Amino acid sequence: MDIYTKNLNALKQKDPLLALSLAQVEPNKNFEVFMDVNDPANFNIISKKDLKPIFTHKPLEETLQKITDFIPYSYYPYFYFYGLGNGIFYKMLLGNETIKRIVIIEPEIEILFIVLNLVDFEQEILSDKVILLYTPYCNDVMVNSLFMMDKKSRLYAKVYDLHVFNFFYEKYQEDIIKINQYFIKAIEHNVISVGNDANDAIVGLKQHIFNLPDMLSSPTLTNLIDELRERDTAIIVSTGPSLSKQLSLLKQIAPYATLFCIDASFPILYKNEIKPDVVLSLERVEATAKFYTDTPKEAQKDVVFAITSIVHPKLKDAITEGVKQISMRPFGYTNMFGFHKYGYVGIGMSAANMAYEMVVHSRFKRCILIGQDLAFGADGSSHAKDAVYGSDEIKPKEQKLFVEKYGGGGEVETTLVWKLFLQFFETDIAHTPYKIEVINATEGGARIHGAKEMSFKDAIALVEKKHKIPLKLKYPDKKTISKNITLARKKCEDIITYGSKKKAQVEKIFLKVAKITEDLEALNEKNQLDKINFKKIEKITTEVDKIKDWFDDVKFTDYFSDAIQSYIFHQELDIARILVRYTQDDMQKKAKQIEWLYAHKYWLFSLAGGIDCVISIVKDTLEMQKQFTHFK
Incomplete structure (x- = not known):
């Protein structure tokens, strides 16, 4: 099999769209190849349009010089380049096992076509060691997926750089800037989505365990999804400033479309005599209870309340009325219990994101969004009229943040959190595994890329005027409830x-590291750094590395990663800077070892504290939740 066929077959598995485009290329149309008969690696590519070559001198010599120039990057595990060149540089670079x-x-x-005819990247493409992106198909969603696909790449966010292959590609400056912005946006999204407050995860774990008996006594998520299948149109009702103007039309279409309503919209719909089919809540905070306590009980009748196990x-x-259906958000500490029929939705950060996931799982033909402003109204309002916490619950910040407005032609003011919700929507729409018509009928706020913009009046005209069937x-x-609650209790006991x-092991290593750093400081004070025992440092470094290997173990990550990842992750971002630093001699290497060790002193302390916190939370919650004792 020739090189091109091998490369193309690999791409068909990894990027079918690019493979299809390559299959349609007309050879030698815009570029010409000049080969060195004595060395197949020494070939140049010249543009027919302006007669500019990729390499101005000898291609192989320039490639070898570039390899030399990249020696300071020897410890970088992730690279991002604009420009393929003739591909030889990358083939050589891949010799670095790091x-x-x-x-x-x-x-x-x-x-791309020329290089894939001449350089064998088959195995690298199949193993995702080389990812080729063609710029017309490159967008923010695609770039974001790179960091979702390999989550370890996020740890190197602070050392990200988009390298331009050489001067030949400088004419694509506008494209380079655009692509670079995609990467910065994706890195920002992934870093923020990890969070920086460990308390959120701890509270979520506590409330998940406390709510488990009720979850296991409720209908399953798979049951709800089955009931929602084969339906025509879903309308997701959010609480943006534009919602008020849509309510009269929503009331007209309510008998025919399936209404997914976020919890904050529930009281507003009740006041306007509209009964939703499914109301969604996913947040941990107690304040969200007010959306239900401030609404009369009769409003809850015949409604399915799809809430997550981490709610307050x-x-x-x-x-107290209707049906509570409790599902799980896709966290390690929910997945580890194994009650898969109850999960998993809520990978996004808002109830509206969760509603869209549910719509997709149910395979609706059409999804209409209203009240999904994700931006301040023209009058500075953050929410719809009659919102429980007021239409101005969120105040504009001094430091303004803007996104493209609905309908285009300008920008609207948003917040960092709303922007994150927006990015989740765009990602989810782009990754929807079947053809669904997503219509943004908000008629205001931010533009949601991937959704068709249409007036709500025109959107509901598409709805099949057939009375919907109530959800049962x-x-x-x-017997099943008792069995599952017993399994949940045993899982909690295993966590403890x-x-x-694991905590005892971490504490043991921490004390060793603490002792070594104390010894280093004592030697420094005495000006006796020549007496540093580097064999001892290397030994403890290996022991720390073994602890870090736990994060590749599914059981450990399921039990503890979500609860500790926020502060561990942000420490790892700085540790990555140390890891990639190039050392030219033994002295620099030793200095780097010491700096790495000091960084892990606090890392180990944080890890032990995080594990201890999880153990305490599980113990306390088991004691608080009497239903666990009842089924013991």
């Missing part, structure tokens, strides 16, 4: 036992 992935963006399909118990208890969910039997062992 490299986990090279992302190469190429603006010319014919250059007061919210859960405020729902089934509760599990008592397993976690206690």
Whole structure:
């Protein structure tokens, strides 16, 4: 099999769209290849349009010089390049075993075609070690998926750089800037989505465990999804400033479309005599209970309340009518219990994001968004009229943040959180696994890329005027409930036992590191740094590395990663800077070792504290939740 066929077959598995484009390339149309008969690696590519070559001198010599220039990057595991060149540089660069992935963006399909005919990247493409992106297909969603696909790449966010291959690609300056912005946006999104408040995850874990008996007594998510299948149109009702103007039309279409309403919109719909089919809540905070306590009980009748297992118990208890269907958000500490029929939705950060996931799982033909402003109204309002916490609940910040406005032609003011919700929507729409018509009928606020913009009046004209069937969910039997609650309790007990062992191991290593750093400081004070025992440092470094390997273990990450990742992640961002630093001699290498060790002193302290916190939370919650004792 020739090189091109091997490369193309690999791309068909990894990037079918690019493979299809390559199959349609007309050879030698815009570029010509000049080969060295004595060395197949020494070939140049010249543009027919302006007669400019990729290499001005000898290609192989320039490539070898570039390899030399990249010696300071020897410890970088992730690279991002604009320009494929003739491909030889990347083939040589891949000889460095430190490299986990090279992302190469190429603006010319014919250059991709030429290189893939001459350089074998089959195995690198199949293993995702080389990812080739063609710029016309490159967008923010695609770039964001790179960091979702390999989450370790996020740890190197602070050392990101988009390298331009050489001067030949400088004419694509506008494209380079655009692509670079995609990467910066994706890195920002991924870093923010990890969070910086460990308390959120701890509260979520506590409330998840406390709510487990009620979740296991409720209908399953799969039951709800099955009931929602084969339906025509879903309308997701959010609480943006524009919602008020849509309510009269929503009331007219309510008998025919399936209404997914976020919790904050529930009281507004009740006041306007509109009954939603599904009301969604996913947040941890107690304040969201007010959306139910401030609404008369009769409003809850015949409504399915799709809430997550991490909501505040007061919210859960405020729902006394209708059907409570409790699912799980896709976190390690929810997945580890194994109750997969109850999960998983809520990968996004808002109830509206969760509603869209549910719509997709149910395979609706059409999804209409209203009240999804994700921006301040023209009058500075943040929410619709009659919102429980007021239409001006969120105040504009002094430091303004803007996004493209609905309909285009300008920008609207948003917040960092709303922008994150927007990015989740765009990502989810782009990754929807089937053809769904997504219509943004908000008629205001931010533009949601991937959604068709249409007036709500025109959007509801597409809805099939056939009365919808009420949702009827089934509760599990008592025997199943008892069995599952017993399994949940045993899992909690295993977290305590397993976690206690791991915590003891971390504390042991921490004390060793603390002792070494104390010894280093003592030697420094005495001006005796020549007496540093580097064999001892290397030994403890290996022991710390073994602890870090736990993060590749599914059980450990399921039990503890979500609860500790926020502060561990932000420490890792700085540790990555140390890891990639190039050392030219033994002295620099030793200095780097010491700096790495000091960074892990606090890292180990944080890890032990995080594990201990999880153990304490699980113990306390088991004692608080009497239903666990009842089924013991």
